[in-house]
Amino acid sequence: MKNSDFLADKTVIVTGASSGIGKNIALNIAYNNASLIMISKDEKKLKEAKLEIKKLTNNQDIKAICCDLSVKKSVKRCIEIISNKDSNIYGLVNNAAINPSREDITGTQESDWMNTLTTNLTGTYRLTKGIIQLMKKNKIGCIVNISSIAGINGMKNRFSYSVTKSALIGFSNSIAADFSRKNIRINTICPGYVKTPLTE
Numbered sequence: 001m002k003n004s005d006f007l008a009d010k011t012v013i014v015t016g017a018s019s020g021i022g023k024n025i026a027l028n029i030a031y032n033n034a035s036l037i038m039i040s041k042d043e044k045k046l047k048e049a050k051l052e053i054k055k056l057t058n059n060q061d062i063k064a065i066c067c068d069l070s071v072k073k074s075v076k077r078c079i080e081i082i083s084n085k086d087s088n089i090y091g092l093v094n095n096a097a098i099n100p101s102r103e104d105i106t107g108t109q110e111s112d113w114m115n116t117l118t119t120n121l122t123g124t125y126r127l128t129k130g131i132i133q134l135m136k137k138n139k140i141g142c143i144v145n146i147s148s149i150a151g152i153n154g155m156k157n158r159f160s161y162s163v164t165k166s167a168l169i170g171f172s173n174s175i176a177a178d179f180s181r182k183n184i185r186i187n188t189i190c191p192g193y194v195k196t197p198l199t200e
Contacts, residue, residue, distance in 0.1 A: 007034035011086050013131065014038055015069065015124075016096030018045035021146060021191065023053075025093055030059040037082060039096070041068040069096055069123025070115065079130035089134045094124045094168075095146040099161040113160050120164035124171070132175070132184065141184040145172045149192050165190075 012029045016022035018040035030036045030053050038053075040046040043066040050064040063085070067078040082089065097120045101112035128143065135141025150158055151165030169188050176186040 005033055007032045007090070009088075010090035011035040011037060011088050012091035012093065013082070013089065014093045014095060015067075015127065016040060017064075018042050018049045022093070022095040023049050025095060027053050027056065029091075029093075030054075030057040030062060033059065034091075035061040035086065035088075036063070037086070038062065038064045039067050039078065040064075041066065041070075041074075041096075069127065070118040072126065075123060075126040075130070079127065082131070083134065087134055088138065089131055090138070090140065091142045091144070092128065092131050092135075093144045093146065094128060096120075096123070097146070097161070097164070099158065101160050102157050103159060104157055105159045108159050116160035116164055120161070121167055121171070124168070128175070132179065135184050136179075136182065139183055141179075143172075143175065143184065143186045145169075145186070145188045147172075147188050147190045149190050152190055 007029065012034045014022055014026045014029065014036070017026040017038035026036060026038050026049070036053070036059065038046060038050055040049070046064045046066060050062055054060060054062055065078050065081055068074040098116055100115055101108050124145070132141065132143070145168050147168045148165040149155070150162040151169050154162045172186050172188040179186065
């Protein structure tokens with residue numbers, strides 16, 4: 001973690017911020033003096049993570065919004081809360097994802113397939129669509145999408161997850177083609193295997 005003032009006057013949103021990679025990203029952002037908005041569907045873990053990060057960083061400008069990315073109304077409400085409270089949005093880290101099925105295509109239940117698509121892609125699309133409007137007004141922004149090595153090469157018995165992570169790379173590239181000349185940067189990170197609640 002590098003403590004600097006680069007993010008001091010900026011607001012950054014992190015999804016899936018209550019645990020794992022997202023929580024650590026949120027910690028680093030708070031440590032670098034940003035105004036942080038943490039999003040997670042797990043309200044209990046989200047509150048605990050918020051208090052922990054405040055204590056570790058002494059950053060008191062941290063908000064927590066409980067939002068289920070798989071539910072359209074929940075995402076809409078989240079965007080409305082952010083728009084009403086803080087229009088100075090600089091960054092969005094799309095980290096939230098689920099991986100309910102450890103199967104190949106033949107063993108993947110359609111319910112798991114749809115749930116994975118809805119959270120990992122549709123929810124990310126809905127949130128990004130709303131937040132990028134604020135970035136356009138501010139004429140600056142940075143979006144980081146957390147994909148996976150599974151999105152590059154595929155992963156055995158992770159069919160649904162691998163498909164969504166591959167699509168997220170295309171999602172990033174398409175937004176970059178449309179918005180890079182509008183001073184909104186879009187990048188994708190593809191982590192390797194990280195020990196988190198998602199992989200256990």
